[in-house]
Amino acid sequence: MSELTIAMPKGRIFEEAYQMLIEAGFNLPAEVEMSRKLMIEIPEEHIRFILAKPMDVPVYVEHGVADIGIAGKDVLLEQQREVHELLDLKISSCYIASAGLPQTTMDEVAPRIATKYPHIAMKYYKGIGEQVEIIELNGSIELAPMIGLADRIVDIVSTGRTLKENGLVEYEHIADISSRLIANPVSYRMKASRILDLAARLKQTVKEND
Amino acid sequence: MSSIKMFEKPLGMRDTFPQIFNKTEKIREVTKHFLQIRGYDFIKTPSVEYYDTIGRASAIQDASLFKLFDNQGNTLVLRPDMTTPIIRVASSKLLKEKTPLRLAYFANVFRAQEFEGGRPAEFEQMGIELIGDTTVFADAEVIATAIELLQAIGLQEFKITIGHAGILQCVLTDYTESAEEAAQLRELLVKRNYVGFEEAVESFDLPKAKSDALMQFINEATNLTRLEEIEKYVRKNEALQYMRELANLLDVAELADYIDFDFTLSSHMNYYTGMLFEVFASGSGFALGNGGRYDGLLHEFGVATGATGFGIRVDRLLEILPLPTIEKQNVLVLFDAEAFGAALQQTKQLRAQGYHTTLQNKSEVCEDMHALYERVIVVTKDGEIQ
Numbered sequence: 001m002s003e004l005t006i007a008m009p010k011g012r013i014f015e016e017a018y019q020m021l022i023e024a025g026f027n028l029p030a031e032v033e034m035s036r037k038l039m040i041e042i043p044e045e046h047i048r049f050i051l052a053k054p055m056d057v058p059v060y061v062e063h064g065v066a067d068i069g070i071a072g073k074d075v076l077l078e079q080q081r082e083v084h085e086l087l088d089l090k091i092s093s094c095y096i097a098s099a100g101l102p103q104t105t106m107d108e109v110a111p112r113i114a115t116k117y118p119h120i121a122m123k124y125y126k127g128i129g130e131q132v133e134i135i136e137l138n139g140s141i142e143l144a145p146m147i148g149l150a151d152r153i154v155d156i157v158s159t160g161r162t163l164k165e166n167g168l169v170e171y172e173h174i175a176d177i178s179s180r181l182i183a184n185p186v187s188y189r190m191k192a193s194r195i196l197d198l199a200a201r202l203k204q205t206v207k208e209n210d
Numbered sequence: 211m212s213s214i215k216m217f218e219k220p221l222g223m224r225d226t227f228p229q230i231f232n233k234t235e236k237i238r239e240v241t242k243h244f245l246q247i248r249g250y251d252f253i254k255t256p257s258v259e260y261y262d263t264i265g266r267a268s269a270i271q272d273a274s275l276f277k278l279f280d281n282q283g284n285t286l287v288l289r290p291d292m293t294t295p296i297i298r299v300a301s302s303k304l305l306k307e308k309t310p311l312r313l314a315y316f317a318n319v320f321r322a323q324e325f326e327g328g329r330p331a332e333f334e335q336m337g338i339e340l341i342g343d344t345t346v347f348a349d350a351e352v353i354a355t356a357i358e359l360l361q362a363i364g365l366q367e368f369k370i371t372i373g374h375a376g377i378l379q380c381v382l383t384d385y386t387e388s389a390e391e392a393a394q395l396r397e398l399l400v401k402r403n404y405v406g407f408e409e410a411v412e413s414f415d416l417p418k419a420k421s422d423a424l425m426q427f428i429n430e431a432t433n434l435t436r437l438e439e440i441e442k443y444v445r446k447n448e449a450l451q452y453m454r455e456l457a458n459l460l461d462v463a464e465l466a467d468y469i470d471f472d473f474t475l476s477s478h479m480n481y482y483t484g485m486l487f488e489v490f491a492s493g494s495g496f497a498l499g500n501g502g503r504y505d506g507l508l509h510e511f512g513v514a515t516g517a518t519g520f521g522i523r524v525d526r527l528l529e530i531l532p533l534p535t536i537e538k539q540n541v542l543v544l545f546d547a548e549a550f551g552a553a554l555q556q557t558k559q560l561r562a563q564g565y566h567t568t569l570q571n572k573s574e575v576c577e578d579m580h581a582l583y584e585r586v587i588v589v590t591k592d593g594e595i596q
Contacts, residue, residue, distance in 0.1 A: 186491070192433050
């Protein structure tokens with residue numbers, strides 16, 4: 001059996017996806033010692049997990065150092081990498097939306113948009129014919145409208161609590177997000193039987209959990 | 211703007227160092243011999259072409275083209291692929307002399323990079339074009355040539371995935387209600403977004419029989435080892451018959467092991483009208499090459515015949531293949547200034563015997579140079595020491 005390398009985002013998504021693989025019948029140890037390890041070998045199943053930053057998972061998969069991976073749709077939309085999107089795992093569901101201070105209109109000349117997702121934001125506002133200036137931030141996006149850096153933010157919303165706590169309201173729904181199973185185009189061919197088997201079993205699990 | 215450093219190169223441009231140069235030459239030699247004895251003639255076309263003819267017709271996206279202007283204000287492009295220039299030459303001249311034409315190339319092409327600076331914007335590509343034969347035998351020849359060429363170069367683990375634009379179009383049209391829906395699904399398949407495909411099918415609100423068929427198609431048609439498995443989705447048509455014949459010919463050629471079928475395979479270019487394929491090999495994360503029948507491109511150049519071919523990216527081959535073992539023996543002849551004549555004589559003899567011989571003034575040599583040669587001969591003013 002060929003070795004399969006799976007790139008996983010660290011943290012909660014890893015745990016959920018790992019659980020799904022167990023439910024799909026993969027022989028994985030129930031408890032996995034995470035600590036600071038970046039690689040986990042599962043010799044029984046000829047599987048190796050590599051643990052990466054969520055934003056980096058598609059990079060590993062595109063270059064083929066990981067055969068498949070689990071990545072958020074937000075990252076896939078933002079980076080536009082050459083990977084195959086095989087399956088919606090329906091975990092960590094949320095959405096991307098624009099938000100701002102309540103009852104405000106956008107600046108008429110060139111409203112500023114603060115975001116972690118410059119590409120998604122640019123594409124969205126281009127699509128609706130709005131001329132905007134994108135400001136890329138790396139975190140605490142909610143701060144931007146509060147102190148007057150931006151008119152709107154474009155960010156992930158899961159429960160809406162963070163927005164509320166910072167006195168922001170949601171304006172436009174941009175895209176639905178969940179975790180996806182992605183594959184490298186070459187691995188998808190060269191390790192076809194393994195990848196298709198894994199995808200089919202996970203698909204069954206997704207259906208059962210639905 | 212920051213100033214350009216002395217050693218900087220334009221984005222995506224690379225130097226080729228001796229080791230890689232030798233490796234490329236080796237591939238070129240094998241390829242040249244391999245294709246020539248199969249009746250393919252190599253040709254060369256200019257690096258710069260008109261945007262209106264080559265740039266527009268090329269399969270490469272507009273944003274990836276290097277554009278420049280000539281002194282009359284025409285827009286030029288650095289050639290982004292070799293297929294379009296070859297079709298230009300063939301349709302204007304060569305096809306009038308000989309049909310069918312078998313042409314081959316080994317050339318550098320240019321594609322501007324938008325992301326991540328280090329990716330090559332100029333790289334070598336090799337391939338063949340078989341022009342003027344519209345039968346299935348031409349397609350079989352092209353696929354067989356691709357497989358055997360990769361074997362000749364020394365590749366072991368590779369796969370050719372074959373699809374057919376006509377069959378896909380037939381499935382998409384039959385199971386959707388409008389041309390827009392079919393186009394939207396095709397677009398998603400070009401991006402290989404199977405999740406998006408399923409979501410789109412659900413959103414169309416199609417009759418259950420149709421949506422079920424599409425869902426099953428997307429699950430099964432991406433990886434078929436036998437052609438029969440597609441038949442339940444497609445009504446009997448010419449394209450299916452064509453693929454049957456093609457599969458049969460590849461069977462006769464005993465190449466079936468290297469092949470599988472993916473009827474969701476789709477290209478963003480509409481001139482791929484018939485069968486199309488992609489080449490994958492273990493060792494590189496990116497596809498090695500692709501090919502197919504592109505009768506539509508010939509029609510754009512006003513020729514009513516067909517053509518088929520493939521292109522392989524040499525830079526990705528280099529990534530996969532091990533460095534060749536060099537069998538030549540290198541000799542270094544060092545001389546004192548006074549003994550130049552004697553050293554020259556010695557060098558000539560060695561070169562005539564086939565040794566790669568470097569002649570070097572001894573006073574300029576640093577110690578580590580010796581380590582790079584199998585044999586060092588020193589010619590001093592008094593005589594010869596080895």
